[in-house]
Amino acid sequence: MSSTSHPAWSPDPGLLQPASSKEVLQWVESGRLPPVEALGHLRRLKSEAALTKATTRSTAGDLVASALAELDDLIGLQPVKALVRELKAFVDIQARRQEAGLKSDQHALHMVFTGSPGTGKTTVARIVARLLQGLGVLARGHLVEAERADLVGEYIGHTAQKTRELIRRALGGVLFIDEAYSLARGGEKDFGREAIDGLVKAMEDLRGQLVIILAGYPVEMQWFLATNPGLRSRIALHVHFPDYTPQELVAIARHMVREREYALSREAELELARFLEQQRDRLPIHSGNARWVRNLLERAIRRQAVRLSQHGGPFSREALMTLTWNDLDPQGGGLWRPS
Amino acid sequence: MEAVLVGRPNAGKSLFLINFADYLGLRGLEGGAAGHRRPRGGGLSELRRKFVSPVPNRVREPLAATVSLSAGPAGGISLVLRDTVGIPAHGVPEGEIRRAVAQGLAQLLQATFIFHLIDVSPHAVPTPAEEAVDRELHLLAQQIAPSLILANKAEADLGGSRVRRLKELYGPTSVLPVSALTRLGFRDVKHWLVEQLALEPP
Structure with missing residues (x-):
């Protein structure tokens, strides 16, 4: 150990302590x-x-308030917001009824979220988990994200074990299964069936301890639920996430760059709006994909860095913050991956 | 879920891992050297030769074994037993071991359960510095996760004076005499695990 490289270090604990x-x-x-x-x-x-x-440690009330505030901060998603508020009111009133000695509906709160990728399903699931924790429905309020591969095993018995373990991890919180319809993809002999059976059992036996959210494209999910009545009958709430409009996507972009302490130039914002309008219904973006916007911005941030460093300093604060239309360049390489 | 094995060098962590995994029902192995992922017949004795040695700090790329545990209505639960590098009482000159120690501490911080092994055989009477490591380790482990001190090589603690001493130091319920070699106490360790799983908050 060389003491010269760290002259300030001394065994005296008062002097310099590791901070994490x-x-x-x-x-x-x-x-x-x-x-x-x-x-x-x-x-x-x-x-x-x-x-x-x-x-x-926040009190239950704080949790509810912060979850709802976060929900309100999301751009667009009006019907989703309304449904989540309905959910809150329902849980609230059931609890009051119980206090008053009235019959309260103890049915489970499992849900289906339908919508294209990048429409905020996971984000809202996370908020719902915290909301339900604040309302006293869930003990922990965490979110466990899973997809087919996390549930379905490779040999007989493996699936049941994987499913059980995942459910165990999600106890007290929300188990969010993305592209849930893929569990029924392989037909009758596929191990996915075993996972569905495990989920149905957990929905029934563990209600009150865990909320399961099944998510995916609307059409596929409709088919999935229609062919699995056991699942369908245990779903309390169906929430549809509409595609973002071009205006909403621009608002999302504005929000994202502000969070990262960047700004879109005026031209970039106008051109982006025009581009999104043109591409509507054509490229993958027609699905109103906020994830696409995030990728676009992250690439723009890298391109801005290259542009600035080629140009050479000194840089004004504004120059360091501004992303131009050229930085965005949505038709440039490495971004379009038509689905 | 991970049960992390910690302790000073040569406490018997690797042998405990291999034999306890064998006892619980070994599902698979990772880490260590490549080629040990799926032990076939004789795999375990080969592992013992490779990972168990009287030379301290032999383990630099510790093993992890997935085992299955039957715990009541929840059915078979799979658990990872993870070995770590021994924590020495003094500074370490070799960078490679320091890195392994840091990695072991990182795994300790993530543990679901902690087994803290202490060698209680007569030739391993600790120096004050070594005893300090165990004390610190015990205090830290208690803050992280449910933890149990395994007084290992208990078959060699004739008269049981070392186990008694540990019980005085750490409390009678925190210490379990075991032997990684003779498998003494394995049933109690398993019971402890099953009990913890039942207690674990949902």
């Missing part, structure tokens, strides 16, 4: 911290973290 577990591990690796001292630091950091968590 990650830093502790880095210091162990570099030889700056003997393993036994690392154990002490990790313990200190762990108890500090527990303390802040305890003091900032």
